Amino acid sequence: MESSIGATEGQERPTLAYALLTDLYQLTMAQGYWACDKLDEEACFHMFFRETPFKGGFAVACGTSQLAEMIDGFHFSEDDLAYLGGLDAPGGGKLFDPAFLDYLRDLRLSVDVDAVPEGTMVFPMEPIVRVTGPIMQCQLLETALLNCVNFQTLIATKAARVCLAAQAPVAEFGLRRAQGAGGSLWASRASIVGGCASTSNVMAGKMFDLPVSGTHAHSWVMAFDDELTAFREYARIFPKNCVLLVDTYDVKQGIENAITVGLEMRAAGERLSGIRIDSGDLAWLARYARERLDAAGLTDCGIVLSNDLDEHTIASIRAQGAQVSSWGVGTKLACAYDQPSLGGVYKLSATRMPGDERWTGRLKVSEQSAKLTLPGVLDVRRYVWGDGKLAGDMVFDVNEPVNAEGVIIDPADILRQKRLGELSYRTLLAPLARDGASVLSAEERSATSARERTMAGLEELDESQKRLLNPHSYPVGLEEGLWHRRARMASDLRGCRGVV
Amino acid sequence: MESSIGATEGQERPTLAYALLTDLYQLTMAQGYWACDKLDEEACFHMFFRETPFKGGFAVACGTSQLAEMIDGFHFSEDDLAYLGGLDAPGGGKLFDPAFLDYLRDLRLSVDVDAVPEGTMVFPMEPIVRVTGPIMQCQLLETALLNCVNFQTLIATKAARVCLAAQAPVAEFGLRRAQGAGGSLWASRASIVGGCASTSNVMAGKMFDLPVSGTHAHSWVMAFDDELTAFREYARIFPKNCVLLVDTYDVKQGIENAITVGLEMRAAGERLSGIRIDSGDLAWLARYARERLDAAGLTDCGIVLSNDLDEHTIASIRAQGAQVSSWGVGTKLACAYDQPSLGGVYKLSATRMPGDERWTGRLKVSEQSAKLTLPGVLDVRRYVWGDGKLAGDMVFDVNEPVNAEGVIIDPADILRQKRLGELSYRTLLAPLARDGASVLSAEERSATSARERTMAGLEELDESQKRLLNPHSYPVGLEEGLWHRRARMASDLRGCRGVV
Incomplete structure (x- = not known):
């Protein structure tokens, strides 16, 4: 009863074997870290996106329930190792060192993962998932993590938009036009998270306890x-x-x-x-x-x-x-026809040597300021007006002081600032896994509970932020100190000085 | 080791349980056929598409290897039946009759399936897959069949276009932006069928014996x-x-x-x-x-x-x-970004009562002539010029005489005709399953063999038909007699007469 992606025969969900669901380069880099003696170096990665999908004003986080499954089921089977051991390097010889494959055989994840709960409204440049732990492990999770969070966030967001327009029950029935069987199952679940009343997909209904119609x-x-x-x-x-x-x-x-x-x-x-x-x-x-x-x-x-x-x-x-x-909505929902991919990325933001207390921020620079990554170990504060509507989000480094006035600065434009200090706030990231094992409760994995969060989250947005066309953009900024640290690091890396 | 969609732990592919991978209405209609005593009525369905994807001149058939798996693994488990038995009808009571679920418990497929081999060039309005057998069984396969053939044909076609443009090895590495884990596996395989040299997707490499890089x-x-x-x-x-x-x-x-x-x-x-x-x-x-x-x-x-x-x-x-x-190509290939769904349909075209030899053609009419379906039990003749290039395709009814001159008529325009009778031809549909069991050989299921067919098929097309923009359209027509039978049926169904 081992091994499946999204399907199950028995009442119990089977143990999943996702370790090979990755890009080959993650495994060759893993061998690199092993060969460079970087096994004990710790890293922090964040998953975030740069633009809201469908030219809309919000996105609905989804996919972390599958991520928890992936983490719990992560291991290399003998069969996986035999497959890897047989791969040839293009220039001759075998690609993988047998001693490295022995290391993989015994590898058990020890990462900590924090994520926003499914059904949370999310916006550009905020961490949706944070992974900390040995750098090799962080990278071995990257591809599968991006696959499930990108896709399911995209579909949950599309579903929320369709349901906002419909103002009546929406049945998702896109299975015949969805991108593959496995994709369809999680698409159906994400549609429910986004607000659909039911799905036609019977297997998804059975797997995830979704209403079917x-x-x-x-x-x-x-x-x-x-x-x-x-x-x-x-x-x-x-x-x-x-x-x-x-x-x-x-x-x-x-x-x-x-x-x-x-x-x-x-x-x-x-x-x-x-x-x-x-x-x-x-x-x-x-x-x-x-x-x-x-x-x-x-x-x-x-x-x-x-x-x-x-x-x-x-x-x-x-x-x-x-x-x-x-309403019955199929193709355009199940494959997010007008934008079939969310460009979420997973970026290294800090490293720590064995025994160190402090993290060192890491940055990837680019010709475009908008494509700078974020350094540090991050979380998000969501500030709320007295009437319950959202005021704005602050991305901050959990290991640095936050400026008392609650000043946030647009990641790409220092002239766009906001002062949120007097408002109440909550932080968004919640534990998903500790020491390589999921800590989500059944309720936290439930699609229908996530749908309730989606409904509550949409209530907190202003109507202008929910418009289908040309919505008012929701304020997200970097904590003031984070903004300036990042600017200094970028100019140092580019070899110039004194810009900020 | 039962049950999975696209993933496998052991060397042997597990038995798949796809029966619930369907729209709920297929199961309620199945109960309807059971309740109406239509279990022994036979039907013929064809899967075809109406427009070539990406505004291109051809499509590359793909997905029938997974279809063969689905057919071999088709059964309702006790767990599936318990799930169905628990579903409520919206107006009260249970949705399914326990006696019908007993029937499903013992159901074994007996359909015959014919399909064009993977890697075959296919064009609008020609049958890619033909399913004949008890009408209920034909419908229980519909959704999963459309899911896999639509998606994989789409991706194989996109890959072929990318490779035509690249004229150098292309590596597919779209896993992180693909639509779900299961979808990504078959997308990677379809990319190889379409011509890619390798994939980054290690699990797909292992499952389908694909080159990885x-x-x-x-x-x-x-x-x-x-x-x-x-x-x-x-x-x-x-x-x-x-x-x-x-x-x-x-x-x-x-x-x-x-x-x-x-x-x-x-x-x-x-x-x-x-x-x-x-x-x-x-x-x-x-x-x-x-x-x-x-x-x-x-x-x-x-x-x-x-x-x-x-x-x-x-x-x-x-x-x-x-x-x-x-070249490395990810997002735009793995989710066919500019057209993420192929609108292939699966239409009833003929029925036969128990004991009858002859089939009765069935037709769905529409306001638009272009959306008429095709009646009969169909196959395709592919005519070839003396120099090996393709001349055109004839859709014909296997149970009716074909006109000697080989006249084909555009499905939507009687003025567009072609005479192909003197050319040699081959027929396209080949056995995929007989009496509910796949008859494909390992070679016929191999992605790399299918890639060879793609390469050979592209060689048979004229350069003008392979252009990325505004290609010359490949001639596909209905056999003359079929065209006129269909026109007569349509006018009869609309209650008018004498149009043709």
Whole structure:
């Protein structure tokens, strides 16, 4: 029962074997650290992104539940080691030293990991995950960590945007267009974290205890000699769950056939829950269908819309006066069609020699100031106005004093500053793993609990920050001392002096 | 050792449990077919797409190796059945009938599946996969089939485009930005099928026997006190595999440090394989680096470029005269950034009652002629000119006579016709499963064999059909008789007559 990515046969989640789910260079660098005697050097890495996805005003953190699984299941099996031992170096000989593979055989993680809880609103340049521990271990986690947090944060954010636009239950049903089976499972979970009411993905429902839902397909109608017979049979078999898809042949005729069946159901003491329209001019057809249903007395029959929807088409359909009881959203959500990747990065920010108390900040410089990384061991203070709305976030070094006035400075623009000192705040990073083992509770891993955090987090944002287009940007700055330390380090590394 | 999606601990691939990897409505419809006594009705479904991805001229079929796995592993476990048995219907009561779940417990697939081999060039409106068998079984496979064939065909096609542009080895290293762990594994495999030389994804390398490759990261350089020391240490540890990343602090200084190490390696009888540039103006920096390396006598040191590349940026960099020995392509390939989903569909095309010999064609009509489905049990003839280049494809019904002149008609435009009768042809669909069990050989499941088919298939296309922008469209048409049968069926279903 070992080894799987995202699927499970038994009630218990299996032990996962993620150690090889990494870029080859992480393993060759690991051998490098081993060969350089850097095994006891400690490092601190942070995962953060530089731009909010979908040109939006916020992102919804997600993926750290899978990260906890990855950490708990991290080990190299004999089979993994045999595979690595067989790899050739391009220039001749074997790529890996057998003594290094022996080291990997006995390797057990000892890192500490802190992360913002799933469902937390996150913004550019703030650490979402912090990993501290032996530098080699930090790097061996990098690729898998980025894979799960980037992807799931992206999808949870997309789902939140779609749900903000819909203002009615949204069912995610993107499995057939999702990027692979494993990807689809975590995409379905992230959709729930972001606010969706249900998913069509049965395996995801089972694995993550998510609400599942569905109607029927065009093929059901095509499998009968005529549409009315297909509808009647469906209503007979599923009287408690009857939503009829009306656009297999002709939407108007389909609506009339659904009304016939809806009245027959009513006469039999049942209820037609709804009709679904999956093609055509959805805004016009939804209004037309509502009129026809109401005229027939089926005012309690809902209308479900689907067909390549996203937050923008949903907003447009609602603006045109369609009354929609629920929405089905597939492709555009499950693969985040308009931006299918979040560019989150994982950067070394500090190192510490064995026996040292103090950390040494590390920085990667670049031609563009916006691409500077952040030095130190960091956390985030989230400041809150008296009315409960968020005022701004401060990225600060946990080992340095924080200026008393609570001054934050935009990472790329010293002229943009804010003083938050008199407001109350909370810090964002919470323990995820200690000494290489996850410390998350079942509640902290639950998708539906994370969805509650998402809902509460959206409440704390101003409407202008939640706009789909051109949102007001949420203030995130570096603690004043951190800003200046970083500027000095950058100019030192570039070999010039005195800029700041 | 049961149950996993894409990962495996042992040498043997585990039995996969994919039955729940489906939309809920497939299972409720299955219960419907069971309740309607349609268990013995046979159906024929085809998977096809309507538009070539990336506005390109071709697609590379991929995903049927995973489909074969899904079919072989298809079963409902006791745990799956317990989960389904616990689901509530929205209107009250349980969603599934216990007697139906008993039926699922004993269900073994008996479908026949035919598919084009992986690495085959495919075009709009032609069947890539054909499934025939009991209608319920055909539908229970739909979602998972679409998931794997849509996604992997998309990525293999993207990889082929990138490799056409690169004309040098391409390493896929998109794992950190791929859509989930499971998705990344099949994406890496599909990248190899499409033509990539290697992947950074070690787990994918192990699972699918793919070439793996990698260099080192910026963090390696940052973990030392200075870049030159970091380079020297890397060269000492990996003298047979030394590619140095030169842009951690300053690219020009990085190149000089790499040259220093390259000359030291030469003096020691080793060779600096290459340098990698991962930021900045890649076209300019590659030319600059080539000059500096040549001036230092390191003419055998290659240049590797990476940083958000796709086929268009690669073509532009090459057009500016950069001499690049290999390319690293991540995000834009692994999630097919500019079109992250292929809209392939799976449509019912024929049904047959128990005991019948003949199939009855089925059609879904739509307001748009282009969205008509295809009726019948179909295959594709691929016609070839005397010089080996492809002339065009005919979609035909295997149970109907094919017109002797080999006339094909554009599915959406009767005025576009072609006569191919005098050319030689081959048919595309090949057996993938018989009576519910895969019949693919190990060679037919191999990614590297599929890559050879991709290379051969690209050779058969005209250059104009492989252009990245505005390619010449490849002729695909319906066999003349099929075209007219479909038109008659459509007008009958719409209730009008005599259009054709």
